[in-house]
Amino acid sequence: MDFVCDDAFLERYSRHILLPEVGVAGQLRIRRAKVLVVGAGGLGSPAALYLAAAGVGVLGVADADVVDLSNLQRQILHATPDIGAPKVASAARRIRALNPDVEVVTHAQYLTAANIADVVSRYDFVVEGVDNFPSKYLVNDACVLAGVPFSMGGILQFVGQTMTVLPGETACYRCVMGEPPTGKIPTCASAGVFGAIAGMLGSIQAAEALKHITGAGRPLLDALLCFDAAAMDFMKSPVRRDPACRVCGAHGDIRTLSDVAGPVCAGARRACAPDAPKTP
Numbered sequence: 001m002d003f004v005c006d007d008a009f010l011e012r013y014s015r016h017i018l019l020p021e022v023g024v025a026g027q028l029r030i031r032r033a034k035v036l037v038v039g040a041g042g043l044g045s046p047a048a049l050y051l052a053a054a055g056v057g058v059l060g061v062a063d064a065d066v067v068d069l070s071n072l073q074r075q076i077l078h079a080t081p082d083i084g085a086p087k088v089a090s091a092a093r094r095i096r097a098l099n100p101d102v103e104v105v106t107h108a109q110y111l112t113a114a115n116i117a118d119v120v121s122r123y124d125f126v127v128e129g130v131d132n133f134p135s136k137y138l139v140n141d142a143c144v145l146a147g148v149p150f151s152m153g154g155i156l157q158f159v160g161q162t163m164t165v166l167p168g169e170t171a172c173y174r175c176v177m178g179e180p181p182t183g184k185i186p187t188c189a190s191a192g193v194f195g196a197i198a199g200m201l202g203s204i205q206a207a208e209a210l211k212h213i214t215g216a217g218r219p220l221l222d223a224l225l226c227f228d229a230a231a232m233d234f235m236k237s238p239v240r241r242d243p244a245c246r247v248c249g250a251h252g253d254i255r256t257l258s259d260v261a262g263p264v265c266a267g268a269r270r271a272c273a274p275d276a277p278k279t280p
């Protein structure tokens with residue numbers, strides 16, 4: 001690569017470089033990293049902004065929607081003049097303005113069983129920030145089968161939950177949640193979401209991506225982090241791989257991708273009760 005570690009690099013990223021856990025070597029790893037954010041919405045917005053600010057070399061943004069007025073309460077990649085524009089267009093504009101070091105790759109398409117494997121396999125880490133369960137399971141399955149580490153995230157009302165997955169090594173979303181839910185499920189559109197918690201959870205996901213890239217700290221593996229911002233309670237519950245998991249189990253039957261049936265629904269699937277995650 002022709003990149004030169006010049007004064008501007010050292011100054012822009014000085015607060016990272018000062019951290020012993022990151023340093024110049026870690027910042028150069030960030031510079032070489034390719035991260036995909038699936039969904040340029042409530043979670044993808046803060047995640048993409050912090051990844052861009054951190055200087056991720058290639059930042060992919062996948063979203064097929066256009067900006068709606070009701071998005072602006074929490075989707076901070078987008079601004080009022082962007083209403084009606086493709087979300088990937090406003091995202092790319094905002095990311096480039098924040099940090100021209102970042103190469104933005106836009107995927108203005110719905111990720112489906114037919115195309116998602118090709119997309120995720122181009123990246124080192126995936127941040128999942130989609131608003132419906134079929135897509136969550138599709139991202140999980142695609143990343144597990146492709147061996148790409150990823151962060152799952154969900155929010156609803158005042159509650160957020162997230163976990164990080166190293167495919168083949170730690171519990172995946174299916175291990176913890178089982179089969180996709182059926183029936184009517186509350187959505188952010190029907191039940192509401194406290195806007196700032198999108199920032200809380202998406203920022204956690206960006207931090208997980210940057211920890212994975214740099215090796216700093218300990219990632220949120222084999223654990224489900226839940227918070228209830230109404231009481232500002234945080235809880236980390238251990239989870240385990242399910243030997244019978246359909247995608248990461250030794251005898252799993254999901255070896256090729258198919259679009260997951262189920263209600264289009266949003267957010268954190270389970271409340272932050274002590275017994276919330278399904279542990280095998």
Ligand SMILES: [Zn+2]
Pocket residue numbers: 171172173174175176241242245246247248249
């Ligand atoms: Zn699994």
